[in-house]
Amino acid sequence: MSRVLILGGGVAGISAAYEIREALGKSHEVTVVSKAPYFQFTPSNPWVAVKWRTREDITVDLASTLPRHGVKFVHAAAEKVLPEENAVRLSNGETMGYDYLVIATGPELAFDEIEGLGPEGFTQSVCDVEHATSAQAGWEAFCANPGPIVVGAVQGASCYGPAYEFAMIMDTDLRKRKIRDKVPMTFVTAEPYVGHLGLGGVGDTKGLLESEMRERHIRWITNAKVAKVEEGKMTVLEHDDDGAVKKTRELPFGYSMMLPAFRGIPALMGIEGLVNPRGFVIVDKHQRNPKYANIFGAGVCIAIAPLEATPVPVGVPKTGYMIESMVTAIAWNLKEIVAGKEPTHQGSWNAICLADFGDGGVVFVAQPQNPPRNVNWSSSGKWVHLAKVAFEKYFLRKVRKGSTEPYYEKAVMQMLNISKLKDKEPA
Numbered sequence: 001m002s003r004v005l006i007l008g009g010g011v012a013g014i015s016a017a018y019e020i021r022e023a024l025g026k027s028h029e030v031t032v033v034s035k036a037p038y039f040q041f042t043p044s045n046p047w048v049a050v051k052w053r054t055r056e057d058i059t060v061d062l063a064s065t066l067p068r069h070g071v072k073f074v075h076a077a078a079e080k081v082l083p084e085e086n087a088v089r090l091s092n093g094e095t096m097g098y099d100y101l102v103i104a105t106g107p108e109l110a111f112d113e114i115e116g117l118g119p120e121g122f123t124q125s126v127c128d129v130e131h132a133t134s135a136q137a138g139w140e141a142f143c144a145n146p147g148p149i150v151v152g153a154v155q156g157a158s159c160y161g162p163a164y165e166f167a168m169i170m171d172t173d174l175r176k177r178k179i180r181d182k183v184p185m186t187f188v189t190a191e192p193y194v195g196h197l198g199l200g201g202v203g204d205t206k207g208l209l210e211s212e213m214r215e216r217h218i219r220w221i222t223n224a225k226v227a228k229v230e231e232g233k234m235t236v237l238e239h240d241d242d243g244a245v246k247k248t249r250e251l252p253f254g255y256s257m258m259l260p261a262f263r264g265i266p267a268l269m270g271i272e273g274l275v276n277p278r279g280f281v282i283v284d285k286h287q288r289n290p291k292y293a294n295i296f297g298a299g300v301c302i303a304i305a306p307l308e309a310t311p312v313p314v315g316v317p318k319t320g321y322m323i324e325s326m327v328t329a330i331a332w333n334l335k336e337i338v339a340g341k342e343p344t345h346q347g348s349w350n351a352i353c354l355a356d357f358g359d360g361g362v363v364f365v366a367q368p369q370n371p372p373r374n375v376n377w378s379s380s381g382k383w384v385h386l387a388k389v390a391f392e393k394y395f396l397r398k399v400r401k402g403s404t405e406p407y408y409e410k411a412v413m414q415m416l417n418i419s420k421l422k423d424k425e426p427a
Helices: 011-024 043-051 062-069 128-143 162-178 205-215 320-338 385-399 407-415
Strands: 003-007 029-034 039-040 060-061 074-075 078-082 087-089 095-097 100-103 151-154 187-188 218-221 223-229 233-239 243-253 255-259 295-297 350-358 361-366 373-382
Touching: 003 011, 003 095, 011 029, 011 062, 029 062, 039 062, 043 074, 043 128, 043 162, 043 373, 060 062, 062 074, 074 407, 100 320, 128 255, 151 320, 162 187, 162 205, 162 255, 162 350, 162 361, 187 223, 187 361, 205 218, 205 361, 205 373, 223 255, 295 320, 320 350, 350 385, 361 385
Parallel strands: 003 029, 003 100, 029 074, 100 295, 151 187, 151 255, 187 218
Antiparallel strands: 039 060, 078 087, 087 095, 223 233, 233 243, 350 361, 361 373
16 A cells, blocks of 8 residues: 655645545545645635635535545644655644655745735735635725725736736726726736736737726736835836836835745755755656655646746746646556556646636636647637636536546547647546
């Protein structure tokens, strides 16, 4: 019997648990360790922040769900990964051993890198459901006394879709409340242009998003670095294409949500050969760490080099379907390794993204996510909002039911010629 320990109870961690359980069978032990007692459907957090959802709507209790599907669950944070000992020290005082470790923790949110940033400072966050719930209370107070909004993503951020989503969702909600005319809105981003997304754009995301923002009267500042945030004021340094500061702006706000930069969790920091200086897990094409062959990484916690040099640092996002492709590769590679073979599977890193704008949205398909691509397509329409709602319900149902990829999902993906693996999908 092999012991597989999975750190993280988010999209990567839970998908890994179910896929590894299916690939290895019940004779092997699969355990999830998570600092949160619940799974949260992170893409819905912007809806929570404007009171279109509650915390309960988008979370699933792990202690009552995972054991029903043959997966053990431990509610604790990882304090330190001990790869030389094949063990992880936990916050509950326990040290858990493993034969194989899958790191799927997601990131630590680096609010502290900018003075005044984050829920402990003067801006809101939609990166976590608890943050989004707090942002909801702030939103209601703001709507009772509206003023300027500053929204976006700071230097070094690697997740831009939720910033665009939240800007548009706030616009939609303000129009529903009939107070949009009282709210000047500015989008601030480290991206070199609107719609870059850390990906060099996908299809015509630049044109689509610029058009959407003009239509909604949202001004934007690109190549922006946030210097500091004070109560009701954000200092932003706008750079030219050579990286020199061309203008310093002081932006007033009554409400602000800025996505932070990410880094690896403290339990991983400083482990030579396992993580890079930023704390992200180093993996090869099989999602396996080159130094520690029994450790794998998937999701936002892995290291991906920036795609190109930009005037202000911009990270690379790890989107949902891309993460699922990493997980599928890990599951089938583990099956081969347990059987005494070398791993052969590589995630396709294909990306399908639905960006909801409250009353419409943008969708893009990138195969693979990082250029150069075989497919590079984007579109927009009111149908995207409905598709995002349907996908939310579908994914939460998969988590509750313990399913990986139902036959109808696989059939749709095959029809669209979108796969999770670069090689032939296992039977």
